């Protein structure tokens with residue numbers, strides 16, 4: 001298992017657009033959380049029947065903490081990436097984060113001196129202080145993904161974010177001073193028109209901080225969020241497709257001018273700083289997820305954990321599996337997955353997988369480019385990724 005994801009579910013409040021599985025807490029139950037995650041890992045290390053067969057784990061058969069010295073067998077050694085996502089992992093007190101990372105490193109045979117394992121922490125700007133940044137670096141974190149979202153205070157307030165725009169620059173500077181050179185910023189685009197958000201200005205301000213990586217997400221309206229309620233009562237309107245496309249394409253041109261390269265539909269890097277963890281997902285590699293709502297994939301089967309923090313915690317404390325459900329992909333689902341994974345990144349699709357008539361039509365429209373034997377989406381192609389996949393699969397069925 002070379003890629004490990006750990007979900008930290010806690011947030012101080014819910015953002016207006018967010019439907020993630022989170023637990024809003026004023027006080028973070030750090031010790032209970034670390035015990036629960038290490039308890040779940042102990043079940044995995046035990047070769048827990050519950051992991052492969054939910055419901056079969058006998059009660060009380062695992063402790064709620066990683067047994068001293070428990071490790072993956074040597075054949076499983078080779079962790080390449082560890083990603084702490086959420087929720088808001090930066091809310092974990094540094095000592096709890098240190099305990100968690102030390103135990104995980106021990107379990108995966110990663111010596112503290114190894115810096116070739118990409119260890120990412122998602123952080124909110126308001127949590128980044130000189131002391132916290134130094135403690136994260138000391139604990140072994142070497143990449144920070146910062147939830148900036150916008151540099152417009154009015155927009156941040158509308159989003160229910162807890163930071164203002166000046167905190168973003170302060171956070172980047174504190175991280176750099178602590179030794180982080182691999183910093184990513186998240187931004188959200190395609191906001192409702194009445195916010196009058198200046199997307200070009202936000203992109204320029206993000207570039208001026210010289211992050212190694214940028215992730216750009218179009219706003220989507222999810223059910224049961226404050227945003228969905230505002231829309232249903234007519235207080236705001238969802239973004240229209242034309243504006244979505246306009247802002248997406250503007251991001252491509254603006255970021256290219258600043259030296260960034262989009263290597264995936266939503267992600268751009270400079271100087272080769274791709275997210276190695278997310279790239280593993282996009283190339284279909286196996287990964288293990290720990291924590292509430294975390295997903296795992298063993299190359300054939302997907303599993304996902306109980307989503308609610310308390311339900312998850314109680315299950316692990318009782319030695320019960322944290323797995324809520326699993327699915328094995330059918331050959332048809334696999335094929336669809338492979339097409340998506342190939343076309344969403346700059347790895348592209350083998351030319352042989354694309355019928356010649358489709359390839360000719362797509363090139364004429366400017367939706368793909370052909371480099372050697374690979375077919376790679378242009379920004380215009382990424383805007384209509386679903387339609388391209390549909391076109392390919394219907395061509396397959398017709399053939």
Ligand code: SF4
Pocket residue numbers: 010011012013014015018019020022086087088124147
């Ligand atoms: S901080 Fe992130 S996970 Fe938490 S509510 Fe906001 S968007 Fe959702």
